[in-house]
Structures are given as C-alpha cells and as structure tokens.
Amino acid sequence: MTADMPDGLKAIVADPAGAVIGLDFDGTLSPIVPDPAAARIHPDGPAALARLGGLVGAVVIVTGRPAATAVEYGSLAGVPGLVVLGHYGLERWEGGTLTTPPVHPGLARARAGLSALTAGLDGVRIEDKERAVAVHTRQAPDPQATLDALREPVIALAAEAGLAVEPGKLVLELRPPGTDKGKALDAFLRERAARSVLFAGDDLGDLAAFAAVRACGLPGVTVFSGSSELEVEADLVVDGPGGVIGLLNAIADAIEGEEPG
Numbered sequence: 001m002t003a004d005m006p007d008g009l010k011a012i013v014a015d016p017a018g019a020v021i022g023l024d025f026d027g028t029l030s031p032i033v034p035d036p037a038a039a040r041i042h043p044d045g046p047a048a049l050a051r052l053g054g055l056v057g058a059v060v061i062v063t064g065r066p067a068a069t070a071v072e073y074g075s076l077a078g079v080p081g082l083v084v085l086g087h088y089g090l091e092r093w094e095g096g097t098l099t100t101p102p103v104h105p106g107l108a109r110a111r112a113g114l115s116a117l118t119a120g121l122d123g124v125r126i127e128d129k130e131r132a133v134a135v136h137t138r139q140a141p142d143p144q145a146t147l148d149a150l151r152e153p154v155i156a157l158a159a160e161a162g163l164a165v166e167p168g169k170l171v172l173e174l175r176p177p178g179t180d181k182g183k184a185l186d187a188f189l190r191e192r193a194a195r196s197v198l199f200a201g202d203d204l205g206d207l208a209a210f211a212a213v214r215a216c217g218l219p220g221v222t223v224f225s226g227s228s229e230l231e232v233e234a235d236l237v238v239d240g241p242g243g244v245i246g247l248l249n250a251i252a253d254a255i256e257g258e259e260p261g
C-alpha cells in the first residue's frame, strides 16, 4: 500500500476497529466456473479472511447464495466474527447460527414455470436455492443469446409469482422482493456503528452495495473484481478473486504496519 491510496482505505488502516469489510462471494472470492455447484473460494481466501477478521471491526459476506452455501463453499466457518448475509440480505449466518425467513409462496410457481420455459434447452441449468431459483446459461452453446431469449418470459413469470428478477453473469434469478445488497450492507453498517467501509464485488447485484458505500456518509472504498465479462466503475479495480485477496492481504499488512510496538 502506498501513500496515494484512496481516502477510504486510509481510514480503514488508521482505525481498523471501526472498519467494515464487505465482500461478495462468486466472482469476488470464488473464481467463476461453469457449474455453480463446483464453485469454491480461491485457495488463499480462507487464510486472508481469517487474518483480516482478527484486525478489523467486521468482515461481512453479502451474497446471492444461501448463507450456508457461501460458508461451505468458502470454508468460512473459522473466520473470526464473520457474518454472512445470504439471499441478498434475506438470511444471516453468524457464529454457526443461521437465521432464515419462511419460503416465499411464489417459489413453487417460479420453479415449475422455469422448468417449463427451459425444457429441452441445451446447456441451460436451473439452480434451486430453496428461497430463490436461478436459470443459468453459461453452459449453453450461445450463452448470451440464450439468456436474452429467456429474459422477457422470466420477467413475466416473476411478476406472476410475486418475485423479483435479479440479473447477473449469464444468470437470471427469481427471488423474494424487498431487499438488495445495498439495503443489507447499509443496515449492517448502522448495526455496527461503522466508521469506514470497503465493499468488493464483481456483478450487477453488487452495484446496490457500491451505491450504499457512496451514500452512507462514511469514508468508503468500492473494489471491482475485474474480468472480461463486465466493466463497472469503482475506486479500485483488481484482477478477479486473486486480486481481491491480494488487496485484503495488503490491507492487513498496512494495518499491522501501523500498530504501535
């Protein structure tokens, strides 16, 4: 870290006890892979998070995954003080305890409708997350064209089922409305009386969290986990999960370098 680091990072390093480090999971901590069930955190991720978790006020994962899935795929159970806000803030995992709401009544309709819409489509996969359901086209012969063709019928199905459509990297997700990563992060910052914040993400669902960082009135830094799939403006752009974890380690180095004695 150098003297010309963004002000938000300077605030985190100067007062780590007041800092909240918010992180997305897929594409930010875990490299993007064709099969969602095969995603796993970058090998250096658990150690980096455990180290940072012992230095800052809080590390919070804010993800579209079920919270328990992120804990499992991220090998995160041992990270000190970690909170995982799953399903865009609908559920919360902390200290091994999961708090989750009842299943939305529209989910059964969405599940059946998506099966019908995608029957016979080559390479299209449905990911059933119990409290949300997603359709993935990454493994289709023409992933983007397949996603584009599904968009309108999926939007209509979501309206019928009373669900929101969450678009992402070659995925359309139907999920309960009323929350997003910005609301989830903002509520967490208030809960912890945060004095600074960093949020790192890689996908469209992370833009609400970037907006929350900019609007919260705290020294803050947005970090985009870059790839060839999407370009997004952020204070810092790093090279995928490896770059994010390198940054987290650099922050930890800088905090340890500031500590007296």
Ligand SMILES: O=P(O)(O)OC[C@H]1O[C@H](O[C@H]2O[C@H](CO)[C@@H](O)[C@H](O)[C@H]2O)[C@H](O)[C@@H](O)[C@@H]1O
Pocket: 024, 025, 026, 027, 031, 032, 033, 034, 035, 036, 037, 039, 062, 063, 064, 065, 127, 129, 134, 136, 138, 168, 169, 170, 171, 173, 203, 205
């Ligand atoms: O909020 P996130 O943690 O980033 O979760 C967003 C979605 O991520 C997953 O899908 C993405 O990653 C997959 C595995 O690398 C990839 O195959 C897929 O194309 C990506 O869209 C996850 O499967 C979804 O449920 C999440 O909503």
